[in-house]
Amino acid sequence: MAQHVSFFDQVNRNFERAAALTSHPRGLLDTIKNCNSVYHFTFPLERDNGHVEVIHAWRAEHSHHKLPTKGGIRYSLDVSEDEVMALAALMTYKCAVVDAPFGGAKGGIRIDSNAYNKHELERITRRYTFELVKKNFIGPGIDVPAPDFGTGAREMAWIVDTYTALANDKLEGAACVTGKPIAQGGIRGREEATGRGVAFVTREVCSVEADMTSLGLSKGIRGKRVIVQGLGNVGSYTATFLQEMEATIVGLLEFDGALYDPKGLDAAAIVKQWRDQPRREKSIHKLVLPESVQKLSNAAEGLELECDILIPAALENQITAANAPRIQARIIVEGANGPVTSDASEMLDQRGVLVVPDHYANAGGVLVSYFEWLKNLAHVRFGRMERRFEEQAYQRILNSIGARTGKSFTEDEMKALAHGADEADLVKSGLEDTMGPAYHNLRKIRAEKKVDLRTAAFIEAIDKIAICYQDLGIFP
Ligand code: NAD
Numbered sequence: 214m215a216q217h218v219s220f221f222d223q224v225n226r227n228f229e230r231a232a233a234l235t236s237h238p239r240g241l242l243d244t245i246k247n248c249n250s251v252y253h254f255t256f257p258l259e260r261d262n263g264h265v266e267v268i269h270a271w272r273a274e275h276s277h278h279k280l281p282t283k284g285g286i287r288y289s290l291d292v293s294e295d296e297v298m299a300l301a302a303l304m305t306y307k308c309a310v311v312d313a314p315f316g317g318a319k320g321g322i323r324i325d326s327n328a329y330n331k332h333e334l335e336r337i338t339r340r341y342t343f344e345l346v347k348k349n350f351i352g353p354g355i356d357v358p359a360p361d362f363g364t365g366a367r368e369m370a371w372i373v374d375t376y377t378a379l380a381n382d383k384l385e386g387a388a389c390v391t392g393k394p395i396a397q398g399g400i401r402g403r404e405e406a407t408g409r410g411v412a413f414v415t416r417e418v419c420s421v422e423a424d425m426t427s428l429g430l431s432k433g434i435r436g437k438r439v440i441v442q443g444l445g446n447v448g449s450y451t452a453t454f455l456q457e458m459e460a461t462i463v464g465l466l467e468f469d470g471a472l473y474d475p476k477g478l479d480a481a482a483i484v485k486q487w488r489d490q491p492r493r494e495k496s497i498h499k500l501v502l503p504e505s506v507q508k509l510s511n512a513a514e515g516l517e518l519e520c521d522i523l524i525p526a527a528l529e530n531q532i533t534a535a536n537a538p539r540i541q542a543r544i545i546v547e548g549a550n551g552p553v554t555s556d557a558s559e560m561l562d563q564r565g566v567l568v569v570p571d572h573y574a575n576a577g578g579v580l581v582s583y584f585e586w587l588k589n590l591a592h593v594r595f596g597r598m599e600r601r602f603e604e605q606a607y608q609r610i611l612n613s614i615g616a617r618t619g620k621s622f623t624e625d626e627m628k629a630l631a632h633g634a635d636e637a638d639l640v641k642s643g644l645e646d647t648m649g650p651a652y653h654n655l656r657k658i659r660a661e662k663k664v665d666l667r668t669a670a671f672i673e674a675i676d677k678i679a680i681c682y683q684d685l686g687i688f689p
Pocket residue numbers: 285360361362363364407442443444445446447448466467468469512526527528529548549550551575576578579
């Protein structure tokens with residue numbers, strides 16, 4: 214029987230594989246690898262029916278080499294100390310890979326969010342925040358949470374409201390959490406950032422002809438058959454953006470089943486129907502779909518269906534040594550954190566499957582969270598001061614071209630060509646500008662060290678974090 218390896222141990226196995234290929238001293242590697250602090254706390258919740266329950270919650274700060282630390286908060290029955298430490302560690306490496314200047318953190322509350330009504334969830338979230346404030350585990354310069362599995366902008370609004378009511382740094386309070394609604398200091402493009410980033414990454418991977426040829430695939434995202442697991446924040450936007458990029462979404466998987474159509478599903482329409490279903494009544498079997506769509510009641514089997522690209526974007530430990538041999542995809546892009554176990558990753562690599570690791574592939578969320586944090590500290594929307602100036606400058610150039618050539622531009626052409634960048638444009642541009650080049654950097658390390666992409670991404674992260682400690686003069 215296969216031995217159970219904890220999530221944090223799996224992350225550390227991957228770390229060690231990369232560490233062995235660096236020249237850093239053991240003490241430095243151990244300093245990077247270990248989790249700096251974990252806070253486990255409990256509090257009572259009086260439910261609306263009068264029963265009192267004890268809620269278990271955690272916040273882990275994996276690395277303080279840069280401050281604040283940063284990482285999501287998830288609501289799930291699987292939350293444990295091991296899970297938050299593993300996810301916090303992944304955040305450290307993720308921030309390093311995409312140059313987001315944070316240490317890694319993660320929080321979680323062990324609840325099934327669907328089992329509580331809105332008022333109960335609000336009380337849980339506010340109490341969680343209160344406990345973090347009490348122990349100095351939250352703050353714009355200390356530790357900045359964000360949404361994750363089971364949480365979203367609504368929970369972030371409760372957090373910022375509670376924090377600013379309690380904390381002394383009222384002026385900077387909005388920067389205590391990211392992923393907020395726009396009116397609470399959020400940034401345009403944060404909600405879709407992780408999925409957009411995963412889609413950019415997938416397109417970039419498919420753009421490298423040499424890699425595609427060795428995988429037996431053609432160059433380009435167009436027509437690539439994609440299966441996405443999870444229709445939550447990450448999965449729904451990933452599928453929608455990939456469809457816009459002309460990939461063929463052949464499969465969509467949720468907790469209670471799978472949808473499959475080799476000719477392609479209308480991902481945008483399915484996502485809309487899924488979002489419209491009431492939170493506690495969601496079921497893939499209630500969706501109204503064309504007859505050609507096959508429905509499977511076993512969600513896990515959906516991972517093994519025929520496709521070119523598989524994007525697990527729901528939970529960790531979805532592809533293990535048990536099902537890895539049956540995976541048909543040639544490329545796996547880890548939309549979720551830790552969806553492929555370290556054993557399975559090795560097996561897939563040996564079979565020539567390209568696995569694009571989580572701490573690069575889903576880093577779009579933390580990158581745009583970084584932009585949101587900067588916006589909150591600057592107290593000004595990106596593009597606010599220069600957008601109009603840019604537009605007027607472009608208009609002057611176009612008018613001058615028109616005057617010299619005798620051919621003036623139409624109103625529509627003027628609008629399109631003289632568009633000054635607003636916040637959404639700048640966020641999208643910043644995201645694309647980081648995710649694309651980062652991939653080519655990882656490919657370079659992969660080729661130099663003759664390793665898989667995951668190990669390359671760990672080497673990149675370790676080297677960047679090591680510099681911070683070396684600069685302190687602690688290690689040679
Ligand atoms: P979410 O709660 O919005 O969505 C998760 C979805 O997965 C839900 O629709 C849920 O029903 C579905 N699901 C649960 N079990 C499933 C199963 N067995 N098979 C198929 N679907 C299942 O969560 P999210 O924010 O989209 O996060 C998903 C993953 O992405 C997590 O691993 C998270 O840590 C990671 N991630 C999220 C972000 C972010 O910005 N939200 C950023 C980086 C990484």
